[in-house]
Amino acid sequence: MKDTINIGDMPVEEFRKYGHELIDWIADYLKNIENYSVLPNIKPGDIKKMLPGNPPEKGEPVGNILKDVEKIVMPGMTHWQHPNFMAYFNSTASGAGILGEILSAAFNTNGMVWKSAPSSNEIEEVTIDWFRQLIGLPENFWGIIYDTASVSSMHAIASAREHKQNLQIRQKGMINKAIPRLRLYASEHAHSSIDKGALTLGIGLEGIRKISVDREFKMIPGELEKAIEEDKKNGWLPFCVVATIGTTSTTSIDPVKEIAAICKKENIWLHVDAAHAGVTAMVPEMKFILDGVENADSFVVNPHKWMFVPIDLSLLYTKHPETLKSAFSLVHEYLKTSEDSSVHNYMDYGIQLGRRFRSLKFWFVMRYFGKEGLVARYREHLRLGKLFASWIDESPNFERLAPVPFSTICFRAVPTHLRTDDELNEFNEKLMDKINSTGKLFLSHTKLNGKFTIRLVISGLRTEEKHVKNAWELIKQCYYEQQSK
Numbered sequence: 001m002k003d004t005i006n007i008g009d010m011p012v013e014e015f016r017k018y019g020h021e022l023i024d025w026i027a028d029y030l031k032n033i034e035n036y037s038v039l040p041n042i043k044p045g046d047i048k049k050m051l052p053g054n055p056p057e058k059g060e061p062v063g064n065i066l067k068d069v070e071k072i073v074m075p076g077m078t079h080w081q082h083p084n085f086m087a088y089f090n091s092t093a094s095g096a097g098i099l100g101e102i103l104s105a106a107f108n109t110n111g112m113v114w115k116s117a118p119s120s121n122e123i124e125e126v127t128i129d130w131f132r133q134l135i136g137l138p139e140n141f142w143g144i145i146y147d148t149a150s151v152s153s154m155h156a157i158a159s160a161r162e163h164k165q166n167l168q169i170r171q172k173g174m175i176n177k178a179i180p181r182l183r184l185y186a187s188e189h190a191h192s193s194i195d196k197g198a199l200t201l202g203i204g205l206e207g208i209r210k211i212s213v214d215r216e217f218k219m220i221p222g223e224l225e226k227a228i229e230e231d232k233k234n235g236w237l238p239f240c241v242v243a244t245i246g247t248t249s250t251t252s253i254d255p256v257k258e259i260a261a262i263c264k265k266e267n268i269w270l271h272v273d274a275a276h277a278g279v280t281a282m283v284p285e286m287k288f289i290l291d292g293v294e295n296a297d298s299f300v301v302n303p304h305k306w307m308f309v310p311i312d313l314s315l316l317y318t319k320h321p322e323t324l325k326s327a328f329s330l331v332h333e334y335l336k337t338s339e340d341s342s343v344h345n346y347m348d349y350g351i352q353l354g355r356r357f358r359s360l361k362f363w364f365v366m367r368y369f370g371k372e373g374l375v376a377r378y379r380e381h382l383r384l385g386k387l388f389a390s391w392i393d394e395s396p397n398f399e400r401l402a403p404v405p406f407s408t409i410c411f412r413a414v415p416t417h418l419r420t421d422d423e424l425n426e427f428n429e430k431l432m433d434k435i436n437s438t439g440k441l442f443l444s445h446t447k448l449n450g451k452f453t454i455r456l457v458i459s460g461l462r463t464e465e466k467h468v469k470n471a472w473e474l475i476k477q478c479y480y481e482q483q484s485k
């Protein structure tokens with residue numbers, strides 16, 4: 001027996017034993033999350049140093065691997081599940097979502113066509129429609145799940161290009177003297193994923209025109225109109241406008257209604273990026289954020305950000321699924337099935353063939369919280385955001401640098417002994433580094449009109465009022481220490 005190699009999977013009883021152990025470990029991790037430092041105290045390369053350079057020659061028991069999770073993985077963890085993670089845009093995973101994720105790995109279906117995974121396919125269709133109803137998008141929006149908003153937006157931009165059917169780009173490609181240069185428009189504050197999507201599709205950086213924003217960081221529709229006019233005169237073909245609801249730096253909301261009117265007049269595809277903030281349209285008093293979206297052609301939102309679904313899961317809605325299909329569908333003989341005419345084979349609507357059963361965790365999360373549970377959590381996060389903003393506004397030592405339509409607060413310290421923006425920028429960068437180095441809070445930054453701006457985001461599932469209060473106390477304490485240096 002000694003030298004024979006087991007060629008099957010792990011024995012089921014062993015799986016059961018370690019499965020129970022792992023679930024216990026995860027439960028303890030979530031229970032004790034606040035005991036961890038939000039940011040790890042390590043240097044680049046520290047984790048690699050603990051791993052052998054050569055791949056394992058002989059198999060090992062899972063018990064050994066689990067032990068090394070504690071020893072090797074944990075020291076290098078930035079804890080996104082931590083209630084004091086208030087950087088970027090949080091993505092926190094709920095218990096229900098984690099369980100759904102485990103189950104989808106166990107099934108390991110590949111939903112390329114309906115026949116290859118009917119439940120995956122149909123639960124995807126239904127959960128997408130549930131979510132559409134939750135946020136109040138009109139019925140003529142059809143949806144699909146991709147991994148990230150970057151990929152969703154790339155497919156939206158591809159649809160916009162395909163929509164100009166006389167260009168025949170699918171057939172002839174972009175290197176075709178007969179087609180004019182294509183131009184895409186987005187505000188200066190649009191997410192870099194829009195640029196990347198355009199780059200991927202051969203639009204080129206010159207094909208992306210940034211439209212300036214007003215004092216509240218919203219796209220100025222008049223500037224968009226002027227840019228389109230000017231471009232048309234110079235031989236460009238405007239084909240896509242991207243409006244953002246909840247921009248990455250400040251969560252500003254572009255005036256979608258006005259932008260949509262311009263797009264309609266000019267016959268340009270309008271894509272709306274609401275990756276982070278779109279979920280809050282579930283809250284009745286926040287419905288207004290989607291004003292005008294009914295006139296858009298496509299819309300992206302990420303349940304993996306502020307809806308407690310484990311990363312990754314992004315939703316793209318489009319009014320023109322047939323355009324998306326005509327951009328990407330290529331059906332080889334071996335993938336043809338007898339149901340093709342009566343079902344959506346999701347492989348037809350994008351670049352990927354293989355697809356995970358992502359909708360399962362989404363279904364778990366929607367059912368576990370219900371609309372009521374989600375709305376209650378969003379209301380609390382929005383309330384805490386306003387509360388923190390009020391503390392900034394009342395403090396003589398800090399100033400707020402942008403409106404707070406959701407729960408992201410942009411601010412900086414303004415000690416009276418400093419005058420110029422350069423001095424203030426240096427002070428605030430040091431202040432943020434000092435705060436983050438405590439391990440008790442994680443904040444990130446942006447630049448607004450040349451000002452180093454600290455961002456605090458409240459959208460984590462485990463963040464409560466006490467955490468926001470403690471964050472404020474810590475920020476003030478670090479401020480006094482930094483100031484007296």
Ligand SMILES: *Cc1c(COP(=O)(O)O)cnc(C)c1O
Pocket residue numbers: 089147148149150151191193244246247248273274275276277302314
């Ligand atoms: C986070 C975010 C993105 C990128 O999302 P990914 O899923 O990481 O690709 C794009 N746009 C906005 C507005 C975002 O907040």
